[in-house]
Amino acid sequence: MNIAKMIDHSLLRPELTTDDIRRGCDIAGRRAVASVCVRPSDVEIAVAALAGTGVLVGTVAGFPHGDTRTTTKVAETRELVEAGADEIDMVLHIGRLRDGDTGYVHDDIAAVVAAAHGRIVKVILENAHLTDEQKILGCRLTEQAGAHFVKTSTGFAPGGATLADIQLMRATVSPHIEVKAAGGVRTLDTLLELHHAGATRFGATATETILDDYAARERGEQPITATPARHHR
Template structure:
């Protein structure tokens, strides 16, 4: 387990990072460059926009880096049928991981059946591939966060995730601790939004985060390498 006082191997930290390539202004060349960075650093995955899945799959062919994408992004308010169609197309195009935004409004009004079934439909469409459920915690109170985590697990999701990175808040220490307490040990917790430094990553890992969405991947891993060198 990573703690705040240890300096893990760079490969361990890289294997916890989903290198994020989701900004709307990214060009195809930007996506290719991001995939090259992910391959060079051996990250767990890249997380790309749905229209970039084929491009990323081609760029990362022959590497261990997985291709992930987003569904119902960033608001979660598309219909279940639309989320299922997005998932199926992304799987066909080469996605191995799906980060889906749950229906925030339905969660806040307590429509547990809708939220659970919406997620379960995406899990089924993913056909065994990893599904991470984005709660967008900045818009939720503690009760809604707990309910969202429980519904995601009940629907068969593999991870719960803090944020899209496009709302007004990102991953917090309190949220990571709450989510880790709420889901079973076999369900992972992904921190996204504001994970821009090695210290932040290590802090959240010590609280139970097992995957990280990050754009500052190179800076985080370079800092780790420098600190390990300085430590001898």
């Protein structure tokens, strides 16, 4: 099991300096994770820092609230792709999803998918603000709009990824749509439990802790199993 290639190393906190971004990219490169997920203004820095490492550069659109206009999300996505972003994590319009405005939500996502020109698009539902019925609707609209992942959270809401949400999202979308867990994935046990439930990518800041724990378990220092997790927030 290649745990590193399930991790999107998250560098999204607003207080991070340019040096912090470069250090985070160094961690991502050395640990050979799937990607870094950086703020839009940091895409060029990450592209330069990760050149030749095989680590993808991800970034965000409509972040963190999802309430910018579709035209703004489209323009942002086009700029980010031109800057070298490989993956786009967009926030859908949470309020319009709660309204049940399926046309708006679908078209908002579809426009970003088109603007991404084939790059991976992950759609953040921000589940902490949604009922189960709204989560199901958001997942279905994401798939219909042509995106590649459904994602639980931004990491900036009152709650993050939960086991119940991963199970619900995995059961709702087709097998070719992947599920990303973000928000509160701070331990290997949490990651493994959510992976067993169907998540294939994880947004994490505790990347080194998780990977060091996994390496220790591979050496036989403790079993590579997930203990039941109560909360992932």
